[in-house]
Amino acid sequence: MDLLAWLRDADPALRWQVERDLAGEPAGVWEATRARVATEGFGARLLARQDPDGRWAGGAFFPAGFRGDEPQPWTATTWSLNALREWGLDAAVLDGTAGLLARSCRWEYDDLPYWDGEADCCINAWTLANGVWLGADVTGIAEWFVAHQLPDGGWNCEWVDGSTRSSVHSTLNSLKGLLAHEKATGGTSASRAARQAGEEYLLERRLFRRRSTGEPIAPWVREFGYPFRWRYDVLNAASYFRDADRPDERMAEAIALIREARQPDGTWLQRRTDAGRVWFAVDVPAGQPSKWLTLFATRVLAWWDAR
Template sequence: MGIIEWLLEGDVVIQHLTNKYLLDRPFNHHNEGYIARYLDLYDAVHQEWGGSIYSNKWISSTYTLLELKYMEVHPDNASYQDATKKVLNGLWTNHGRISKTRYQDMCMSAMLLSLVCYGKISAVRINEIVDYILAHQMDDGGWNCAWDSVHNSSTVGSVHTTISVLEALADYKHYGYNYRLNEIEQQVTGGQEYLLNRELFKSRQTSEAIHPDMICFHYPCRWKYDCFRALEYFAHVDYPYDDRMQEALDLVKTALKKGYINRGKTYPGRVHFPLESGPKGRFNTYRGLLILRNYDNKAYQEVIETDFRYE
């Protein structure tokens, strides 16, 4: 069986992503499959999932909405719209100031920006979030949630925060927002270089992986970084191949040699329901193929033309 055929035997969400991003053909999931299961768990009375807008990981509204966004729920869906507006109202108040000494967490602010832009929501506070992000880029080009930490402040970027910000700013541009767009594009270049200068996963001091998790596939990614999340971001913004991607791309090719990529490590916390069972991960396999299709089409063609055994 070919790897594309195997993907197309998966949930309707996987079928949609495979058709749209690997096969270039239309496919409407009609908010079915995994998406329908998430929507069925929505608390319409309180306009949220998991009893909270953020803190109840990973079943809160924020993290459920991030999964729905990745699965490409129809953005005009009433549950998506209402829950996102409640998250915006809950997480962004007083121009982002949450106490006398601190502002809203930068990762949370970026994830919030992604969610509202996907829903094409119009609110003055979106401009405030953009102002906040642009005001706090580090000198190395990255962003860091600890920029204003009272006890553990930092003046250097974090890969976790930086990828969230870059994804958010990509969504901001993609969905037609234009406030301070020229400045955004300049800062995005700095953020991209911040990741590429680390070859997507390396410490600048040791040239080794920052952490073993940086070279492991994870789905869902939550707020955390790995080099494959970075490659997927670069693919979605049509960033041209760069030699500094190569070691991470080699890891993708190696992972796909067996015809699938593992489900990967999961992060501790509650989930609404398991997305996949067994060692094989269709989400991660799709992600790996998307990356290869964009950056090593020869390797991509070899993989999709190979017959594998799926048991």
């Protein structure tokens, strides 16, 4: 099939990235499509769900009323901001939201102020990225990552329970937050060093192997699914290194896994989906060709092959 035509026939949140990264369209074309994220499709639908006080679903990480007797919901403020930022929404559309959240939104953990972050590495990483996007002062969170990096170079959300060994999930999400901060502000010498050490943590493991035995970490490293949310897999990790523009030969095996997952028609299949409440579906059920995963995988391979 005509893969580009199939990918272009998509929500503006996805289409503008296809136009820019795969089709090589002039900036005026993909920028016009990107602007439509605020007024059409996924972006417009999610913006319409924002509460007057700046939050979504009345909560920071969990929706108001969440009692823990259901799978993790994906509707609260942090998840909604993550989606809008990743879809390319112009931050100006959310002008005033940073201030609203500073006044009205507090973490479910210890009732801490929203832009101060909390104790979870992944949550702090998303808050760091969302904060620099919206213009909030999140300097303290960037410093938090430097102070909470573990001796092996990564991070683990379970550090609060005494863990001293890093997690690939926590490390990748932490790296994404630090990269967003660095791109927006330049970072500091300490935050740049922390990010580089975190990259080494993943590269030393070839993105998917245990350092101790060389065996794959787990089957889920090959189970690609969109939205990525907090989950680690080699496509998610390789996409980070593409965004950071850091090709490294130690990624070669992981790139091969991504290439092997390509279907004969050039698509990648959705391999997993997360349970839990959503505002609306943004990708296909498991087992079907995913336009989002096909976008991510195709541009990772193009970047790698063009080194």
